[in-house]
Amino acid sequence: MADTRAPDSTRRSERSRRAIYEAALALVGESGYAKTTIEGIAARAGVGKQTIYRWWPSKGAVLLEAFLDLGDQAARAAAEGAPEGEAAYEIPDTGDLEADLKLVLRATVDEMNSPRYEVPYRALAAEGIVNAELGAEFTAKLLEPQLQLYVKRLRAAQDAGGVRQGLDLRTALELLTGPVAHRWLLRTLPLTHAYADAVVEYALYGLAPRR
Template sequence: MTDSRQPDSTRRSERSRRAIYEAALALVGEIGYAKTTIEGIAARAGVGKQTIYRWWPSKAAVLLEAFLDLAEQAAQGETEIPDTGDLAADLRLVLRATVDEMNSPAYDAPARALAAESVVSPELAGQFVHKLLEPQLQLYVKRLRAAQETGEVRTGIDLRIALELFTGPLAHRWLLRTLPLTHEYADEIVDYALNGLAPRP
């Protein structure tokens, strides 16, 4: 009996998209962003070059979407900072996980490539901030606001500045690569930052 079913183009497109994501991330990790090309990504993914150009305008756009997908998989559906009632413990947990992510080769190479490209591409920088960075920062705002309501953080502070006390040092050390990123360092960031945020008499 002849199978008259038509090929599922949606499933085929998703397979191709996934292969392109994996190829882009792998090539950036192996040969660096500068040497990575659309042609190389297409060859690695087993698709035509025009398939990539039909979905993305540049290799930077491909890498950004692949990195966003990687971040989503790493989150495994967790979209909140825990609220156990212990702000310090919750922040230590999150910052330790961030340290592990930053130390991962799968994260490091594409993240550095996007950071460098964002310097010369305002459009890419805007997309990176809007699609990935800002949603993550808002999780800190939400958790710190909850801590204000329970008296763990004093009222009247700028929560945007407050969250930078936690995220800024990690980003700075990661970018410079001068000192190791460790769980102990993450714990100290929390301790130092919260001592400055504690309610005043």
């Protein structure tokens, strides 16, 4: 007997959405953001252009959602390999703040140096400067959640007596993340683990001679 059931539209939509994510990331990696178009994404994904416009207002919005999904995939993979009860993408709290910050900043350097992440990340950072709405969404959905992980870890260190009371933790975390982002944006000097370690040490201990 023939199967007369209607196709699962939800499953079909999810397949199309994932194909669009993959197409957007691939095209930006191959041709750059400027040459990537909605038409090109649609052709690569095997969907109609109107399908994309029904879900997203612009190619920047498509790329942002695709990049967020890429991060979610990495988080799920990390969670599968993490010890039970340990959240993925949390900054560890071993009691050694310096070691914990070096670990996460090294991982950040690895991600920023990975072409899979670097190319769409740069495209979104640049587009967010000229597109205020996309920039605000980029900050709220991607940057701010990551920065709050630093606030949480620094606050725990503060509670444990390892960080001075009264500090503005937002300013403190920028001493860690700002230099890495600056070097990554300029691309004039290598972004390495040794550099990440130095940033942590300078942020924690300052520039004055140690006693």
